[in-house]
Amino acid sequence: MNHFLSIRDLSREEVLHLFRLTASLKGRQKAGDRGAPLAGRSMALIFEKPSLRTRVTFEVGMAQLGGAAVHLSAQEIGIGVRESVPDIARNLSRWVDIIAARTFRHETVKTLATHATVPVINGLSDLEHPCQALADLFTLWERGMDLAGTRLAWIGDGNNVCHSLLLLAALLGTPMAVATPPGYAPQSEIQAAARALGGRLTLTTDPREALEGADVLYTDVWISMGQEAEREKRLEAFQRYQLNEHLVGFAKPGAVVMHCLPAHRGEEITDAVLDGPRSVVLDQSENRLHAQKAVILHLLGGGDV
Ligand code: CP
Ligand code: NVA
Numbered sequence: 001m002n003h004f005l006s007i008r009d010l011s012r013e014e015v016l017h018l019f020r021l022t023a024s025l026k027g028r029q030k031a032g033d034r035g036a037p038l039a040g041r042s043m044a045l046i047f048e049k050p051s052l053r054t055r056v057t058f059e060v061g062m063a064q065l066g067g068a069a070v071h072l073s074a075q076e077i078g079i080g081v082r083e084s085v086p087d088i089a090r091n092l093s094r095w096v097d098i099i100a101a102r103t104f105r106h107e108t109v110k111t112l113a114t115h116a117t118v119p120v121i122n123g124l125s126d127l128e129h130p131c132q133a134l135a136d137l138f139t140l141w142e143r144g145m146d147l148a149g150t151r152l153a154w155i156g157d158g159n160n161v162c163h164s165l166l167l168l169a170a171l172l173g174t175p176m177a178v179a180t181p182p183g184y185a186p187q188s189e190i191q192a193a194a195r196a197l198g199g200r201l202t203l204t205t206d207p208r209e210a211l212e213g214a215d216v217l218y219t220d221v222w223i224s225m226g227q228e229a230e231r232e233k234r235l236e237a238f239q240r241y242q243l244n245e246h247l248v249g250f251a252k253p254g255a256v257v258m259h260c261l262p263a264h265r266g267e268e269i270t271d272a273v274l275d276g277p278r279s280v281v282l283d284q285s286e287n288r289l290h291a292q293k294a295v296i297l298h299l300l301g302g303g304d305v
Pocket of ligand 2: 223
């Protein structure tokens with residue numbers, strides 16, 4: 001793996017290696033191990049959209065590994081306006097060891113990778129959010145769940161987070177049912193890629209059908225960053241897809257609730273479900289830190305477990 005732009009950049013063996021490395025890094029961090037494998041190394045962090053988790057976990061992750069991160073907002077560097085994406089990639093490659101970028105168009109993060117001579121990580125594009133999926137399935141794996149026997153239900157928008165989860169679930173043999181309103185299904189190219197990886201994927205417009213027999217329930221915002229103009233239309237289309245106590249009742253008793261956050265409380269999920277005893281959202285959020293440290297080490301060739 002030279003870059004991490006998509007779950008498609010990983011093999012099943014690499015994912016399992018990254019899970020073991022993530023667990024080891026998490027354990028070392030909790031034990032107060034202050035090793036600095038990335039002393040003197042640095043990361044450029046480019047953001048075209050807002051972030052809490054991704055920015056903090058990359059910056060803190062680099063610091064914990066002994067390196068440093070430089071945050072660059074879109075306004076600051078004028079991506080594609082002040083300077084072209086290839087020129088930004090070529091310049092950054094002369095100063096830093098690795099680049100992470102959150103972009104609107106997936107094409108932008110791909111162009112960065114094409115022209116950079118250092119590894120590039122996708123910190124969320126309109127197509128995928130691979131760091132999130134990795135942290136999410138690690139969260140289930142560390143709970144001791146058998147991923148091949150765990151049924152995952154996605155309720156809501158077939159968006160970037162759903163895409164990466166579909167691909168990773170396929171790679172790990174996790175059956176996944178996706179319930180979206182008509183017109184909001186995951187992109188057909190992603191469905192085909194998941195099926196090509198052997199994914200056991202069910203698509204429906206009926207949330208109850210997806211929830212029946214599910215061990216894990218996942219939802220995300222109905223209006224992703226960049227879709228604000230579609231707000232009214234989307235709020236109406238997604239009304240039946242709110243993860244509330246009534247809908248959760250159709251899943252297996254004890255099913256785990258996931259959300260990548262930030263949540264729009266009262267829209268795609270209720271307070272009672274998000275804050276309830278089944279919710280593992282803060283474990284997911286915490287695990288972004290450890291999973292991304294594993295990805296960085298792996299890309300920089302220092303990822304021995
Ligand atoms: N889940 C996630 O990526 O959060 P941020 O948008 O806050 O980075
Ligand atoms: N689907 C959301 C995820 C945010 C982490 C978005 O793209 O805005």
